[in-house]
Amino acid sequence: QKEVEQDPGPLSVPEGAIVSLNCTYSNSAFQYFMWYRQYSRKGPELLMYTYSSGNKEDGRFTAQVDKSSKYISLFIRDSQPSDSATYLCAMSVYNTDKLIFGTGTRLQVFP
């Protein structure tokens, strides 16, 4: 069983929809949580990171962490065709050097 599970999708939504992307994890020692966006043939781009339970908002993006359920989410409001990409969650234990990545969810936003 993988330490981080992420539904690969694809997830197809109409423009303007609210998108929910999720990851579950098994290691209760994970304390830092990140979301990356990766366009085709590009490197991952860091969208958000957080180290506490609860919500963190940045523009149209909200990252949510529920450590008790070992579950993290990324919400995208008012989704745009330019949001079409693969979204990767990543997490790490405090003061370690490696990130554990999910496999990524492919999102398609159609006009």
Next chain:
Amino acid sequence: EADIYQTPRYLVIGTGKKITLECSQTMGHDKMYWYQQDPGMELHLIHYSYGVNSTEKGDLSSESTVSRIRTEHFPLTLESARPSHTSQYLCASRAVWGEQYFGPGTRLTVT
């Protein structure tokens, strides 16, 4: 915005050739990483470095080697390229809280 650069962006080369993929960052980060990613697949860590003169093998076995003579520079070398090395290679560096910033990637094709 992350300042991490990779060259070349695309490389097509014949079997048996020696190649070096360049990675440099201007953020002064000590820790740097190389990942391998096949299209639509997850990231695999192949090498990392804690700082100058430090190199470690990652989770995925790789025939490549790395060096770290300067903080800002972390090149990856393949002594004899093979078609099985065809992939995308991503370089990253680690910031204070553990988040990693990625370069744009090098897409390698070995014919």
